[in-house]
Amino acid sequence: MAGRIPQTFIDDLLDRVDIVDVIDRRVKLKKTGKNYSARCPFHDEKTPSFSVSPDKQFYYCFGCGAGGNALGFLMDYENLEFPQAVENLASTVGLEVQREPSRGGAAQERREETSKPLYKLMEQVAGFYKHQLRHHPQRDKAVAYLKQRGLTGEIARQFGLGFAPPGWDNLLQAIGETDEKKQLLMQAGMLVENDKGRIYDRFRDRVVFPIRDQRGRVIAFGGRVLGDDKPKYLNSPETEIFHKGRELYGLYEALQANRKLDRVLVVEGYMDVIALAQHGISYATATLGTATSKTHLERLYRRCTEVIFCFDGDEAGRKAAFRALEAALPCMEDGRQARFLFLAEGEDPDTVVRAGGASQFTALLQEAQPLETFLFDSMAEGLDTNSLDGRARLSKLALPYIRQLPDGVYRQLMFQALAERTGLELESLMRLEAASPPPAPNFAPDAATEHNVPGPGEPPPAEPGDYGHFDEGELAAQPRKRTPTPQTAPGYSNLAQSAIALILHQPEIARTVKTASLEALSGDDVNLLRDLIELVQRRPESNTGMLLGHWYGTPEGELLSRLAGQERLIPSAGIEQQFSDIMHSLADRLPRESKLAQQVDKLKLTNYAQVSDLEKQQLREMLQEKQRRDEERKRREP
Template sequence: MAGRIPRDFIDDLIARSDIVEIVDSRVRLKKAGKNYQACCPFHNEKSPSFTVSQDKQFYHCFGCGAHGNVISFLMEFDRLEFPEAVEELAQFHAVDVPREQGSANSFSPEKKQQRQSDYELMEQVARFFAHQLKHHANGAKAIDYLKQRGLSGEVVKNFGIGYAPPEWDSALAAFGKTPELQQQLLDLKIITQNDNGRRFDFFRDRIMFPIRDKRGRVIGFGGRVLEGDNGPKYLNSPETRIFHKGHELYGLYQLKQALRSPNQTMVVEGYMDVVALAQFGIHYAVASLGTATTAEQIQSLFRTAPKLICCYDGDRAGREAAWRALQNALPYVKDGVEMQFVFLPDGEDPDTLIRQIGLEAFEQKLQQDSIPLSQFLFDYLLKNHHVRTDEGKAALKADAEQYINQVPGENQKEVLGEKLRKALREGGYSNDLKKDLLDANRPKIKLSSYSGAPLKNTLSPVRSMLKLLIENPTLAVECPEVQPNLLNSELFAGLPLLVEVHRFCLDRPNHKSAQVIEAFREHPQGKFLARLLVDTNSSDDESINNLFKQHQVRVFTDCFSKLIDLQLKSRLEELLTKSTVSGLNEAEKQELRALTLQQN
């Protein structure tokens, strides 16, 4: 797919990396038998429960459950997205990250150098604006304004707030020494150009808010007029080659610096709201850069915390913005996340409200006045449909289902479906009945214990085979008689995943556990596979490890035999039932005789 980092490169990067070296550079590790230990960096603890396996290139915390490979660790510890973690690891190994052909994110060395120069220039401009706040003749006016808004010097410094002087060419004179630099300033919208070709500063006489990406690089600016001045209240950087409004959130970098594992995030409308809330101790607020909250922004927020609060004005524009945010969020409402909406009184915004009522009352208001996604969705739909008539009910059902069907979380979807049935006043719950029947007919397979085997196996045969394949991917090649694709996926829960992992291990017999886990990172069952690797059986004694490997082969093949046996019994039962109801054809009679003889 265009835009992706090639899988082979990621596999090679993981293979050449030593997770112990990467983790130890950030968390001090101590040798503990075959593995390494430390106090977990992802939760507070006094005794170490965080273990790093050099053999499996995998980490796991027995306290909080955090686990993964070297890329997962960089994502969690350094608070990076997946592509950024790959880039960080590639930089450690002094290699460039390739992109598949046709990728919009694929850069030549010249373009990479250009982007690096852009980031450096934007950082210099941000420092220039911060310097002007303190040293320009009009800086005192800007400082007085910030003080009137109740901002401390500490929060101003933390967010890098500055001041753009009123002169037409302050930034141009400071940074546009050559035609090439002027063109770069123009490209990054630090300066602009009129129809006569005259160039001048884009931001003038404004409070400046640097916009940073998730890695802390300045990519754009928001400029706010001083109280009583003319012009638009906020002026934002236009789109540039490094700034895309719909992908970024103001304050997200500062949020991640302040809170390692936030319980919730809150999206508000203005930069000053974010800064003022931080001043009062609310560090989980971000702003959506003057646009409706986009799908990309919502994805980023759900990855940051499981709960998202959308805080908008209570007027019509605020509710329409909330509705657009809800529509963008539906495809990402998986089980385990929560989205709520809060509408402020007329004339109020988070900045003014928290200064009026204080932190405790403001957070209490968030809790008391928040509207769950399900309620907001149906409140909005019921305003557009009258359910007094059958036609109105049909229209509501059709409209609601197009939204409900976008939701990936099964439990979330069930809650919304229940809400719809109540709105329609339906008495029957056929979906619940179907679910109960499905659960009742799902085979529950238990695996008998093996005498003397070191593997404590309380898992189903399918899950056992998955666990063994991930721990030892070479089993796929070592056991050619095991062919999961021959089994009936309707009989065994999880079989399609087993077939997929088995095929992957067959195609890549030299892959290690961490590489298999990485290949399935984006898979719907990727986290489940990673958890299977956590409960390992390892020893410092090589002879014990060899013995365990022999048992792995035995358990792997015996599990497959058990599944084959269960499938044959199921087919026998099917043929016996059919023979008493509708009769069998000649081929089925022969199959029944063969199966009966085999069972006897």
């Protein structure tokens, strides 16, 4: 899709939808007074703390702090990126999404112009392969192969399996009837051109597996050969719409099968994913011929708290598992888990689940090693940990990996676990940790560096006050959440935040207030208050949901969500007078404090030896007055 989505369109869309309807279609709401409540869909809880306000078109969870407008809810609940959430919401009210010229420049516009036809083409290609599986004269060997692997017609339909017939140009003849279509097939990686200029189908005599993105769009294919050709498995090349280091096979199907994913299983092949799904284990995914990357894992951890890696128990499988561990370390925030399951030699999830059923495979999952066990056992391999030298070596090998963990309780527990394994006092180990950290040793010499490379289309930092940075080609898989670090001038923060909360509670109170009195006040909260007032005055029809949308994905947005969530504590009666009193307090404070500060500064800049006794006495009195006012202000502020 070309271009940015105008802010005016976003506001109009939010004005037309009812957040209660949007959420109630996905989470059953119960009327509680003037609002609606439910158990929060974003964290586990027994008592409902998730509240939806129809008046303000805003939701907030008092348990986990999740909050926002209808678009924000769709993004989090449906795992959508911003443009897709807009399209989804717009379709419910019959609106066509408007676009402005892209900020991404000519290259960005060309990329957006080419991507939409590619999606349409790939759906057409998927339909062609599915038709061949049902009707081609040589389909029997493909059907026989799928039955041999124990797959039913229902699971084949669920995953959209198809058949690429033998022959050089079946797809080319069926779909590439024009030069334009032929060029698109080339761009999509579905055709290959040899050194002599001959063009032919990439996939021939293979069972075909469509690869879908998180929206369910076909973006690539994988193929398993039916004859003796090599390679046994073949994937589409990277294209405008397909990036191997970001996508996971089966993730879309897992999201469709599970409203809420508690865990995700990462396996090595298409057939493993499909066989597990057929036996009711519908949360398996597979990487696409690449090592598991940090990008993969961040995508998974946004949807669940536990990732289990399943690998062969041979040397190659353990190397692959360790590469996955390396990618996981920076992602291991508190509350997240990573475990590792190694199958017996010659076994894979497909063979295990077909032989023993879901119960046997689920029992095996319970035996998966926690990340810390796999890490320390890998580091200790070949070492005599009963000796001082062996324990010292273990400490030296493991420390660089633990340093890659994000700050938090889990990181501290890992240091404690290493201390117990080495016999070191925790304080001694922490002193070693505080030293200059060396680079992590290359435990897996064949490790791919792919997981250290940012995914394509990595966005710049979000810009407040505009949805323009949510351009599809520039958008990360999910807006980054950052903890605000305000630098608010002392004495203004509580008053400014109280005023902000009142505006979020009842935006119309800001329509006529003058912001000139705030111009000379400094601080992040005061600046945000001023911007919020000006926004309401530019768009008087704004409700809480619309106001939050202007700062979505920014530190200010997180502060606004928190303040909006506290609004239920503010009584409706007299809110306008309360807001007026706060604004007067801010305005009245400035001239008094500015004059006093100017006098103090003037005397401070004077050479103290040249200051008269009277001026010294005046300085002492002014400093005492300033201190008295500061203490009085602290007592008065809410």
